[in-house]
Amino acid sequence: MPPPQRPVSQIFLDAFADLPDPRTRNYPYPLEELLFIALCGDAIACQPTIAQHIVERQGDYLWAVKNNQPTLAQRIEALFDTHDAGNLGVSLQESETVGRDHGRLETRRCTVAHELDTLGPALKHWPAIKTVARIRATREIVNGRAQGECSTEWRYYVSSRILSAEACEAAVRAHWSIENGCHWVLDVQFSEDDSRIRVGDGAENFAILRRISLNLIKQETSSKKSMNSKRLKAGWCTDYLQKVLGTPS
Structure with missing residues (x-):
């Protein structure tokens, strides 16, 4: 086995x-x-x-x-x-x-x-x-202004x-x-x-921090706003930041 x-x-x-x-x-x-x-x-x-x-x-x-x-x-x-x-x-x-x-039909x-x-x-x-x-991927736009447009990609x-x-x-x-x-x-x-962090372990450390931040924001479901709006709100509102972090206010 x-x-x-x-x-x-x-x-x-x-x-x-x-x-x-x-x-x-x-x-x-x-x-x-x-x-x-x-x-x-x-x-x-x-x-x-x-x-x-x-x-x-x-x-x-x-x-x-x-x-x-x-x-x-x-x-x-x-x-x-x-x-x-x-x-x-x-x-x-x-x-x-x-x-x-997302309005596309992909075969x-x-x-x-x-x-x-x-x-x-x-x-x-x-x-x-x-x-x-x-893999041949064919995409067709099924609605919107570009309806009917097709593209094919070979991988x-x-x-x-x-x-x-x-x-x-x-x-x-x-x-x-x-x-x-x-x-x-x-x-x-x-x-x-676009990150230009290159010194020491900085690039890896910040990559880990970004992923932690992404997961925390995804787990916070009380707000239906976009990812970017949640990030801004967390920066502006301490109470919301604590909710994202899961810490008591």
């Missing part, structure tokens, strides 16, 4: 993004602790060295592949183009999900491949790749696990739920991407 998996905070992947070169830097957290974890990350984490460390410690990864890894990206695109043309010789698993939110079609010989030399420096995936992924199309699409969607529900809010409401 495989060992149980345990979650890891998304802040671990945030730490990669703060470093100038993921291939040469020292890891900010001890990788010995990263046992039996499946890490899902954007292209910034898609580096052979990072993948090797994770696999060596019995973890798994699911990385987005973009042009920062041009050879791998081109090979994966070519594999799926060959499949679309009917020349791959094997059938690939596919799944489709449809969701509607996500995920295709996964496990027979990876066609990737050739591109696999040489990549440890334990067992699945490559393509590519690699994983050290054998994933079905349904499992891969669900994992990617879970990753983006964190991005949209946490990172986007931190950037828009807390201007995290």
Whole structure:
């Protein structure tokens, strides 16, 4: 029986993004602790060295592949183009999900491949790749002035696990739920991407404080105001600040 998996905070992947070169830097957290974890990350984490460390410690990864890894990206695109043309010789698993939110209808079609010989030399420096995936996301505006407008985005992924199309699409969607529900809010409401704190452990300390603040504000449900309005109110009103902090007034 495989060992149980345990979650890891998304802040671990945030730490990669703060470093100038993921291939040469020292890891900010001890990788010995990263046992039996499946890490899902954007292209910034898609580096052979990072993948090797994770696999060596019995973890798994699911990385987005973009042009920062041009050879791998081109090979994966070519594999799926060959499949679309009917020349791959094997059938690939596919799944489709449809969701509607914020006035948009989004259709996500995920295709996964496990027979990876066609990737050739591109696999040489990549440890334990067992699945490559393509997700086609088509969005249609269903109301408002832009009603009827459509856009299509193609995304590519690699994983050290054998994933079905349904499992891969669900994992990617879970990753983006964190991005949209946490990172986007931190950037828009807390201007995290504009922060220039670089000295010592300052960047990491303030990242933790922002997340604590975000969670406290989310937990305060007596006010139906926006996140930004709650922050302003907490700064102006000591009683409300104490309510957010959960301390007696």
